[in-house]
Amino acid sequence: MRAKPVSALEGDTFVVSDRRGDIAISPEEAQGLFQGDTRFLSRWVLTVNGQLPNPLSTDDVNYFSSQFFLVPGTGTIYVDSPLSIVRQRAVGGGFHEELKVRNHTPKPITLDLRIEAEADFADLFQVKDAEFERKGKFYSRIEENRLVLGYKRDQFVRETWITSSAPTEIDPKGLRFKVQLEPHGEWSTGLDVSAAVDGTEGIKTKPKYKDINDVPTPNIGMSLESWMAKAPHLRSSWADLDRIYERALVDLAALRFFSRFAPGEAIPAAGLPWFMTLFGRDSIFTSFQALPFLPELAASTLQVLGLRQGTRRDDFREEEPGKILHEVRTGELTAFEERPHSPYFGAADATPLFLVLLDEFERWTGKGDVVRGLEAESRAALGWIDQYGDRDGDGYVEYERRNNETGIENQCWKDSWDSIKFSDGTIPPKPIATCEIQGYVYDAKRRCARLARDFWGDPETATRLEKEAAELKRRFNEDFWIPERQFFALALDGKKRKVDSLTSNLGHLLWSGIVDQDKADVCARHLVGTGLFSGWGIRTMAEQEGGYNPIGYHIGTVWPFDNSLIALGLRNYGYKKEAAQVALANLEAARYFDYRLPEAFAGYARTDTNFPVEYPTACSPQAWSAGAPLLYLRTLLGLEPVGERLLVDPAIPKQIEWLELLGIPGRWGHADAFGRGLVDLSAPTKAQTARDAARPRRAA
Amino acid sequence: MAKSAKELFKLHRLQEDEPLLRGVHGNYLFEIEQAGSWFVAVNDGKIKVDEGKHEADCVIRCSEQDFIEIVEGRRNLLTAALQGRVQVRGDISLAQKFHGLVGTLAERERGAA
Numbered sequence: 001m002r003a004k005p006v007s008a009l010e011g012d013t014f015v016v017s018d019r020r021g022d023i024a025i026s027p028e029e030a031q032g033l034f035q036g037d038t039r040f041l042s043r044w045v046l047t048v049n050g051q052l053p054n055p056l057s058t059d060d061v062n063y064f065s066s067q068f069f070l071v072p073g074t075g076t077i078y079v080d081s082p083l084s085i086v087r088q089r090a091v092g093g094g095f096h097e098e099l100k101v102r103n104h105t106p107k108p109i110t111l112d113l114r115i116e117a118e119a120d121f122a123d124l125f126q127v128k129d130a131e132f133e134r135k136g137k138f139y140s141r142i143e144e145n146r147l148v149l150g151y152k153r154d155q156f157v158r159e160t161w162i163t164s165s166a167p168t169e170i171d172p173k174g175l176r177f178k179v180q181l182e183p184h185g186e187w188s189t190g191l192d193v194s195a196a197v198d199g200t201e202g203i204k205t206k207p208k209y210k211d212i213n214d215v216p217t218p219n220i221g222m223s224l225e226s227w228m229a230k231a232p233h234l235r236s237s238w239a240d241l242d243r244i245y246e247r248a249l250v251d252l253a254a255l256r257f258f259s260r261f262a263p264g265e266a267i268p269a270a271g272l273p274w275f276m277t278l279f280g281r282d283s284i285f286t287s288f289q290a291l292p293f294l295p296e297l298a299a300s301t302l303q304v305l306g307l308r309q310g311t312r313r314d315d316f317r318e319e320e321p322g323k324i325l326h327e328v329r330t331g332e333l334t335a336f337e338e339r340p341h342s343p344y345f346g347a348a349d350a351t352p353l354f355l356v357l358l359d360e361f362e363r364w365t366g367k368g369d370v371v372r373g374l375e376a377e378s379r380a381a382l383g384w385i386d387q388y389g390d391r392d393g394d395g396y397v398e399y400e401r402r403n404n405e406t407g408i409e410n411q412c413w414k415d416s417w418d419s420i421k422f423s424d425g426t427i428p429p430k431p432i433a434t435c436e437i438q439g440y441v442y443d444a445k446r447r448c449a450r451l452a453r454d455f456w457g458d459p460e461t462a463t464r465l466e467k468e469a470a471e472l473k474r475r476f477n478e479d480f481w482i483p484e485r486q487f488f489a490l491a492l493d494g495k496k497r498k499v500d501s502l503t504s505n506l507g508h509l510l511w512s513g514i515v516d517q518d519k520a521d522v523c524a525r526h527l528v529g530t531g532l533f534s535g536w537g538i539r540t541m542a543e544q545e546g547g548y549n550p551i552g553y554h555i556g557t558v559w560p561f562d563n564s565l566i567a568l569g570l571r572n573y574g575y576k577k578e579a580a581q582v583a584l585a586n587l588e589a590a591r592y593f594d595y596r597l598p599e600a601f602a603g604y605a606r607t608d609t610n611f612p613v614e615y616p617t618a619c620s621p622q623a624w625s626a627g628a629p630l631l632y633l634r635t636l637l638g639l640e641p642v643g644e645r646l647l648v649d650p651a652i653p654k655q656i657e658w659l660e661l662l663g664i665p666g667r668w669g670h671a672d673a674f675g676r677g678l679v680d681l682s683a684p685t686k687a688q689t690a691r692d693a694a695r696p697r698r699a700a
Numbered sequence: 701m702a703k704s705a706k707e708l709f710k711l712h713r714l715q716e717d718e719p720l721l722r723g724v725h726g727n728y729l730f731e732i733e734q735a736g737s738w739f740v741a742v743n744d745g746k747i748k749v750d751e752g753k754h755e756a757d758c759v760i761r762c763s764e765q766d767f768i769e770i771v772e773g774r775r776n777l778l779t780a781a782l783q784g785r786v787q788v789r790g791d792i793s794l795a796q797k798f799h800g801l802v803g804t805l806a807e808r809e810r811g812a813a
Contacts, residue, residue, distance in 0.1 A: 154783060154784075155783055155784035155785055156782070156783045156784050157784060307793055307796050307797070307800075308796055308800070309800070311800045311801075312773065330778075330782055334779065334782060335779050335782035335783045336779070336783065337776070337779055342776055342778045342779045342782070343778075373723070376722075376723075
């Protein structure tokens with residue numbers, strides 16, 4: 001097994017290196033210095049007298065910095081190393097690296113130190129797909145104490161600037177240092193690597209930090225310390241929960257970044273390494289999860305997404321008037337319209353979710369000015385749902401990509417090509433109306449009715465939206481229900497057939513509130529039944545389905561963000577024990593991932609593996625996975641805004657004896673919540689009791 | 701289709717009171733290479749265009765051809781900026797409003813056609 005790479009990030013700048021601190025790309029390793037979806041360093045290798053030093057220890061000092069402790073290879077374990085080497089790196093606008101060498105002997109030592117540097121300026125899409133064809137020209141030049149590596153295609157220019165504070169010989173392939181170390185002496189240099197972007201202003205061309213001990217100042221100007229202090233304070237009987245919570249807050253701070261669309265607003269990027277950019281869906285879900293903790297994330301997400309709402313019909317970008325964007329990229333392929341991410345709008349769920357978040361934001365914060373300020377955007381979003389989202393006028397939002405070359409096939413949260421399958425494993429024809437999107441639309445219309453009545457002074461629209469929501473719910477419960485399998489279809493396909501796999505999407509339906517009460521029991525039972533529930537969480541697809549694969553991206557893995565919404569959905573329908581069961585399982589899994597829930601993990605049963613198995617290419621940290629523990633805390637404590645007050649109704653599993661959350665921000669100012677672990681997960685659940693009651697009794 | 705930036709600013713399809721720019725407050729300076737500079741003040745949807753340079757919240761600089769293509773909805777402002785064809789300085793959110801505006805105008809024209 002390969003050693004895990006070491007990552008440090010800030011905003012949309014991040015460095016992925018090996019445990020030496022070296023960057024050395026290979027088909028297996030996507031290492032480099034990345035900024036703005038471009039790799040500004042593809043090689044950064046330190047040698048001492050022509051040899052790679054050996055790593056002793058690596059420390060992620062902070063999310064934006066890391067340290068590497070190295071020794072030259074002596075060739076034998078019986079000889080102590082005469083030297084130690086320390087690399088300390090702080091990321092931001094490129095990176096700053098302190099390179100130190102210490103002589104542990106009483107004799108002087110002469111060394112030949114070299115840093116090899118290359119930049120392939122690959123677009124992140126090319127890195128991900130291992131494509132190496134380039135249309136521009138590479139160049140390098142040596143300026144006074146600076147190595148410039150560059151790439152030019154027409155007027156598109158990207159450069160990497162490398163400087164050293166200590167005297168160095170610069171050549172086009174790197175920097176060489178002739179080091180004379182006195183007995184027990186030390187030598188050091190500061191290396192600055194800047195990602196220089198021409199063509200747009202506001203991009204910093206020098207590293208943000210000059211010392212790895214600098215106080216981290218995330219781009220919104222709030223230090224990590226302030227960020228942590230501002231969040232509610234958690235204490236519990238379960239020390240692991242405290243660690244998971246702290247990890248989640250740090251990761252959310254790390255993943256904040258400034259979009260070039262709205263430089264004043266910090267929004268959550270989706271995840272490291274592939275998704276350090278704005279995603280509509282991810283930012284909305286993350287902001288929703290974080291509302292009781294860090295409501296400013298929702299405010300900025302709504303503003304930024306509203307600002308770049310679709311205004312035109314553009315099939316390449318799948319843009320339509322009123323639609324909320326899916327993903328923004330700024331690399332070369334996007335710049336030259338070889339990819340549609342400027343921005344790309346291929347998501348059918350982000351628009352109703354935008355409206356859901358807007359209402360939820362007001363419920364928690366009482367900031368009606370935001371609702372009033374986004375009235376036009378909200379009305380445009382509602383217009384999109386009916387005019388463009390419902391493509392064939394059947395009353396359901398469906399998707400089929402308009403960009404057949406580079407568009408996404410499945411434009412729901414399970415956006416891999418094979419995520420939507422019949423029970424026999426076959427792929428249905430498009431267009432597809434997934435069930436959870438109908439739930440989101442129902443919820444959005446219901447919520448917007450309140451906003452129209454209370455903030456937009458438009459009772460007629462409110463009444464219309466309420467009627468539409470009620471009618472949608474009635475029809476949905478008929479059209480999507482599969483009586484013979486007793487659950488909702490995953491989707492309706494292009495021929496209006498029910499896609500009959502049992503999936504976690506049921507949980508999103510509970511979260512949205514679209515499920516008729518008399519169908520909720522059986523949905524809850526499925527969600528915590530052995531087909532979907534692995535013991536570590538709810539699988540994306542039940543293991544008895546033909547398409548199931550425990551290591552398939554959306555067809556069997558467990559996604560913490562998915563589970564966190566499902567738990568809240570269960571809770572909202574009164575299934576407190578089932579919600580606690582899901583929350584506890586996922587939180588217990590986090591302990592095996594350094595207290596950080598990854599994007600997804602494998603769906604193997606807990607009874608088979610005893611530990612959650614990693615998904616090979618999962619992003620970590622991932623924003624909506626970092627948000628999952630926060631939503632679990634809301635669910636376990638039963639936190640709900642009711643008017644101007646915060647309702648607390650705990651349902652905590654016995655495994656957590658007690659927990660308290662102090663200083664929950666909201667329209668009430670700050671409130672505290674406390675709960676004791678009284679839920680016995682070993683006793684039959686409400687759903688199980690309902691099942692037993694419904695089961696035909698054998699005649700005596 | 702406009703043949704020049706001057707013509708575009710003179711005969712612009714922007715109305716003096718543009719509903720799409722309600723809630724927007726700010727000034728643009730368009731520096732069109734070898735064609736001139738235009739200052740556009742937006743105050744809650746009310747628009748005033750002056751030829752010449754003034755200090756502005758958002759400065760957009762590009763060639764005349766690129767400018768015409770952007771306004772006509774044939775070139776994307778973001779990709780033009782990423783390519784280095786357009787330089788945007790100052791308040792990027794105002795630039796986004798401009799991008800959204802030209803998109804809506806293009807859509808409006810498409811609907812009218």
